Amino acid sequence: MKARVSLLLVIAVVMASFGFASAQDAPSGDLEIFSWWTGGGEEAGLNALIARFKELYPEVNVINAAVAGGSGVNARAVLTSRMLGGNPPDTFQVHAGEELNALWVAAGLMEPLNDIYEANGWLDQFPEGLLDLITDDEGNIYVVPVNIHRSNVMWYVPAKLEEWGVTVPATWDEFVNVTCPALQAKDVTPLSVGENWTQAHLWESVALGVLGVDGYNGLWNGSTSWTSPEAVAVWDTYGKVLDCANDDMNALSWQDASRRVADGEAAFNIMGDWAAGYFLVDLALEPGTGFAWAASPGTDGAFMMLSDTFGLPKGVANPGAVRAWLSFLGTAEAQDIFNPLKGSLPANTTAQIDNSELYNAYFQDAYSDWTSNAIVGSQAHGLVAPPAFSNGFAAIIAGFQGDHDSATASANTAVLALQTGMVQ
């Protein structure tokens, strides 16, 4: 009885707010959109979104406040300072998951957006696994996801593998013991890796491959101890994988590392699926023949995801325009504008994923995995761990590169998890 009353109340409030909104004039005024999308397909995608939004809401003056550099580090620094100074942007880009929850939501700085989800029917249109990730314990949703990226992808060139006489390894053990020596005997770099964060990216694929879905999730929910033999084994395997990699990793960007595969200098590269856009657009390679992909070893059936989202901070000057923007972002139309340019999957299931003019062969393939696989969150991209953990982890990854000491690395990670409040 009580539940029903409160449900009615919610509906009444939602209806009221809607009546209120429609009774008012169309949203107008300034709308500052804060992101770190300043180059390539990301920037093109954001600009296309803004252009369409302006057509829909000509009264709104959109300010694109994108901050470049440091793969988002600089932008996050600016964002933190602006929030601390009580001057938040109207809406900002944030990775779904802990990067959002551990700070912005936990600090009570975000408005719940459940009414927008209900009004647009998104609760049925967004996949359940994704909704679970962005819903807090009280059932509130604070952000609208614009895209889905996959982290655990292994890239290669099929013709080259044939030439070298190797196949795509199914497990990390196979990679380390069979694939790697075979390639090294032919003077080919088995795996190309880049600077620090790409090493952390590789690490999470190794962890998922070694621990499996439950074991990997356990690292973040506390059921897998960082000092357990399994967790130490992750570092052991990761160390052996690094031994199969190029020795100039600190000098390479992710593009440099991916390019080694395209150039035939290296056999494999583990990188998120933004690499598909790089192979396709920048290097002009054909999916399937010029470059190909597989789930990283041992992670078949698992989809390690990350997602860019936007939310509504409390106390902004023009919430009406922000709500209009967020309502637009989640629609199939907006997602079909943005994602083909950015090179990512739409989060909304009613998007035209089957349209091969919009989404190339890689994304068709990835989408079937997205809808059928077990979904896990990426550590390297802020989904399962708070910023303080990620920062400390960067140092641990860098230290491990020097000493390959699994015991120290796992002990350090355990302390870090404790210190940053991830486990009690």
Added chain:
Amino acid sequence: MTTASRPALQQRSMSLSRFVIYGLLILFAAIFLIPVYMVLMTGFKNPAEVSISTMWQFPSSFSLESYGQALQVLAPGLTNSFLLVIPATILSSVLGSLNGYVLSKWRFPGANILFPLMLFGMFIPYQAILIPLVQFLSSIGLYDSLPGLILVHVVYGLPITTLVFRNYYAEVPNEMLEAGAIDGCGFFGLYWHVVLPLSLPGFVVVIIWQFTQIWNEFLFGVTVAQGTPTVTVALQNLSGSQIVQWNVQMAAALLAALPTLVVYILLGRYFIRGLLAGSVKG
């Protein structure tokens, strides 16, 4: 040994040592210019021609394409930097001149303690004030804006500008000011009629120094005004993102360095004077 042979011997050893001296100088000059050669060659090459195997060769044709691309990326940064550098340089020079005048000619009790305390500000690692600085600027609404960055550069420029003017005005004979004082000039009258007309060389030194320092600064730019990136921040963003196009990066590096290089080559004498002033004794 005859007396006649000694000068001849000296002559020969002289010319040998001359040869070694010039040889060494030319060798070092060549080493110093290697990066310049690389920047120019890479920047003028066609993008298709930029590769590791030919990186030391002359471009087959001179192309300005990289400069066009670099300029496009760097243009907002260049504009921001000019908007920052000009007011910040003028303000910190004027304040420095006044401070130098006060500290050299109007000594008051405690000045000997205040001055080194002011100077210390020029040596601190700016990381040590970064967190409160960001908070302070946020609280007065100047965070992530050019005016905020101007304020920061004016304040942290004060020690060096004050130092240069203090040492410079110390050379101005007190008799000149005393004569002015007898004519009835007060604090401002003396500054305006006696000190300021003598100050041009001092201003040139300080303006050049501040211009170069502020133009080249990175840490404040990257933390205090991300939304309006200065040229160094824009250059770093270019090098840290997307595909590494070395030709564009080298062209951009040259563009970013050009204003300070021009100033240095035209007015190098004054630049060196500012540089030596940085070692306090001057």
Added chain:
Amino acid sequence: MIGQSRRDRLIAFFMLLPSLILLGIFVYGFIGSTLATSLTDSSAMQRLVGTPANNVGLKNYNDLFTGLLDSRFRTDVVNTVFFTAMFIGVCLAIGMLLAILLDQKIRGEAVFRTIFLFPMALSFVVTGVVWKWLFNPDAGINVLPTVVGLPKGTFRWFISEDQWLQFNWQDLPVIVVYVVLAIVLIWALLRWSRTRGTAPALVAAGTILVSLYLTLGNASALRFPNYEVKGFNVALIAIVVAAGWQMVGYTMAMYLAGLRGISEELREAARVDGCTEFGVYRYVVFPLLAPITLSAMIILGHISLKIFDLVYVMGGGDNLYIDMPGLNMFFETFRGQQFGRGAAIAMVMLIMVAVVIIPYLVSSLRSQEKNA
């Protein structure tokens, strides 16, 4: 002193006041605030929620030097020490050499001077971008020898992972104590050999006793808790080359100004006394340049202790072989959002610089006072 009118002196003070207030806030107020922050567990989270940070005393500092997780900071300290030593050494040696060469009444001196000094006009960011390209291990400097038919260089520059002079971080306090004791002992013995005084003899005896106590007794009480191998990271050579390229001209300019200040008569007098050209430098020029060397060491030292942009641009940030405290502080604060820990790193940097700068400022202003 002029303008004894009280009113004018008041005006003078009020003209200085804005600068004093600004510097008071921006230098001393902020340093105080950073110090206060460094004694807490302040984080972005706490500040956003509005809960006050907890006072944790010296925990952040303690963690930096002994905590399991802060191996990165300790690597930074070791890197900074090696980098500073090499950077100063290279700049002084080459700067002095160039200044002496240029002081030989050279034709085209202005051209050479311009070439050696122009990197000073550049930003460390420009230097970083350019040298990153030159240090590419498969390109750049390494292939330069092939232009004249020599084999390709194999040094891996800033991505080198080699480490020389390895030592156990645990032993560092012990090493430092022994080094200090040795210096004191040598100083005391020298003093004693000259004066035969009792005080130096007592000091010498004392240091010997302390060393004996440490050696025979339990020196391990002084040791840090964690076993960690540190050493000289060879990759730092790349940073030294790039930073040296930029700053050698500065030292040269300082020495050149000093050389020009030594009168020809003085040198001639030495020559008349039978000094060779080398002797003139050994007995006349070098001693007179000593204060300039000290100035240069201090200026260069404080630049290298707080270096940030060059390494950030060249190494990208998380390359521990060339990591410096300035980068660690930046990431700890803005990426990890742990202000307390970031502030502690900043304070350690400040202390390192202050130890170098404050005595220098005091002494040079005192001597200026005397001359005036």
